[in-house]
Amino acid sequence: MKRRQFCFSALMLAGVSGCSSLAGSGPASRAIVSKAAASLKETAASAFKYVEVDLTQQVLAVLGDPGPGSFFKSFGKGRSGPPELTVGVGDTVSITIFESAAGGLFIPNDAGSRPGNYVSLPSQTVDQKGYIAVPYAGAILAKGRTLGAIQAEVVKKLSSRAIEPQAVISVTSQASNQVTVIGQVGSPGKLNINAAGDRVLDILSRAGGIANAGYETFVTLQRHGTEATIYFLNLVTDPKENIYVAPEDTLYVYQEQRSFTAFGASGTSGQFKFEQEHVLLSDAVGKAGGLLDSQADPGQVLLYRLEHRSNLEKMQMNLSAFAPDVLEIPTIYRANFRDPSSFFVAKKFYVHDRDVLYVTNADKVELFKFLALITGITGAAATASSDVATTRSAGRYLGQ
Numbered sequence: 001m002k003r004r005q006f007c008f009s010a011l012m013l014a015g016v017s018g019c020s021s022l023a024g025s026g027p028a029s030r031a032i033v034s035k036a037a038a039s040l041k042e043t044a045a046s047a048f049k050y051v052e053v054d055l056t057q058q059v060l061a062v063l064g065d066p067g068p069g070s071f072f073k074s075f076g077k078g079r080s081g082p083p084e085l086t087v088g089v090g091d092t093v094s095i096t097i098f099e100s101a102a103g104g105l106f107i108p109n110d111a112g113s114r115p116g117n118y119v120s121l122p123s124q125t126v127d128q129k130g131y132i133a134v135p136y137a138g139a140i141l142a143k144g145r146t147l148g149a150i151q152a153e154v155v156k157k158l159s160s161r162a163i164e165p166q167a168v169i170s171v172t173s174q175a176s177n178q179v180t181v182i183g184q185v186g187s188p189g190k191l192n193i194n195a196a197g198d199r200v201l202d203i204l205s206r207a208g209g210i211a212n213a214g215y216e217t218f219v220t221l222q223r224h225g226t227e228a229t230i231y232f233l234n235l236v237t238d239p240k241e242n243i244y245v246a247p248e249d250t251l252y253v254y255q256e257q258r259s260f261t262a263f264g265a266s267g268t269s270g271q272f273k274f275e276q277e278h279v280l281l282s283d284a285v286g287k288a289g290g291l292l293d294s295q296a297d298p299g300q301v302l303l304y305r306l307e308h309r310s311n312l313e314k315m316q317m318n319l320s321a322f323a324p325d326v327l328e329i330p331t332i333y334r335a336n337f338r339d340p341s342s343f344f345v346a347k348k349f350y351v352h353d354r355d356v357l358y359v360t361n362a363d364k365v366e367l368f369k370f371l372a373l374i375t376g377i378t379g380a381a382a383t384a385s386s387d388v389a390t391t392r393s394a395g396r397y398l399g400q
Contacts, residue, residue, distance in 0.1 A: 049321050050330035051312065055281075055345045059333075062314045063350065071200065071221055071235070074228035076243040082197020083246045087142045087150065088176020089130055095121040096168045097134075097158070104163035105136060123172055136161055147171070179203050179245045183253035184211040199242045200235060203251060212255040215277040220252040221245075233277055258353040262288035265296035265359040274353075281335060282346040284357050291337070291359055298337035300360040305352060307331035 053059055087093065098118040103109040106119045124132055130143025132150075137157035142150050151167045158165040178190045179198070186208015191198075200219065204210065210217050210232060217232035223246060232253075235241050245251070260279065263269040267289015276283075281303065285291070291298055306328040312319060322329055333349070336342050351357075 048330055050332055051317055051319070052332045052334060053315065053317070055333055055335045055342070055349055057345070059315060060345065060348050062311050068218065069228045069230055070241060071228055071230050071243050072240045074226060075221065075223060076240065082244040084146060085177045085193060085195060085247065086144050086146055087126060087171065088247070089126050089128055089143055090175030091171050092123050092125050092173035093132060093142070094123045094170050094172050095134060095154070097121065097162070098166040098168070099162050100164035105158065105161045177247045180250045181207040181253070182250070184217070184255055185209065185253050186211065193245060193247060197244050199244055200251065201242050203245055204253070210253055215274065216255050216257055218254055218256055220254070222250040222252070260284055260351050260353070260355045260357060262357040265292045265361050266290065266357070267292060279351040280347055281349040281351060282343065284351045285346070288357060295361055297360045297362040301335040301337055302358045302360065303333040303335070303351070304356040304358065305331050305333065
């Protein structure tokens with residue numbers, strides 16, 4: 001009986017001492033929690049809610065690689081052509097007045113031989129209040145109006161004094177109908193918009209083109225307080241995204257290396273850059289070193305993402321647990337690589353920037369960990385018992 005009690009005590013001692021002597025890179029979580037002056041515990045209400053989606057052919061039909069945003073959805077709806085350009089503050093205009101016969105307001109009777117009954121007024125700049133001045137017509141509002149509207153008002157104000165007057169007004173120097181292009185392009189600066197209209201790619205081409213690889217380039221468009229960002233290659237491949245620019249637009253071109261993070265029972269954990277136009281789930285698993293044969297559960301390959309609410313609604317997912325104004329839903333996609341067909345699904349599932357790939361451990365791995373712990377504890381107990389026996393023998397020898 002005493003021998004059993006001794007062995008049990010030695011086992012407990014070895015277990016306790018073993019736990020306290022295990023290697024670690026810092027304080028244990030128990031010590032951190034117990035010594036905190038105050039703490040905010042996670043509750044069911046505070047925890048992140050999420051949805052789980054098994055990757056199937058039906059799910060792939062909804063998903064794609066849309067990039068961070070859309071110019072068409074933000075600015076292009078309802079517009080089939082270029083915006084109508086108007087005169088603005090700082091523009092320089094030239095004005096020519098025609099009369100049908102000499103002896104009128106601008107063409108005297110003794111004008112002699114002339115190439116035409118007209119007079120060209122000195123060029124002038126639209127002032128800060130938006131006006132230009134025309135002799136005998138007074139101040140004419142030009143800001144925000146088309147050339148045709150300005151010409152009509154000039155003719156109307158001169159019609160009672162000139163002989164069948166006509167007016168031709170043209171912009172000789174633009175300052176208002178411009179687009180600002182900044183960032184990583186060949187020649188940043190302000191560019192005039194052509195009267196026929198310019199699309200986003202037209203402006204980028206005139207600005208010297210993008211400076212970096214297309215798969216790492218993003219374009220942000222700012223217009224009157226609204227902003228949208230698009231992946232450059234989506235701008236190239238989807239014609240409806242290549243919308244017309246408008247006066248006072250700002251285009252910001254920048255480089256951002258897209259990446260995803262992988263950890264768990266994969267060959268390599270860490271952050272991986274795309275370094276290509278698209279990364280599929282099969283590509284991502286390969287970049288992360290594949291699945292560890294001795295550790296991974298092929299049936300539980302998970303991808304974490306903040307998914308657009310509209311995509312989940314198309315899948316007929318029940319989102320009643322999320323408020324209507326929550327547009328990005330925490331989502332876990334699950335691929336079952338035990339199913340041979342899942343590899344074809346993985347070759348069509350696009351990984352998005354900042355996605356997280358997690359490969360879970362197989363159930364047997366947790367069991368092996370537990371058995372290894374038990375083996376370590378019992379081994380330590382046996383070693384302690386052997387040490388006690390050795391000490392007793394040494395004591396007997398010294399006592400002789």
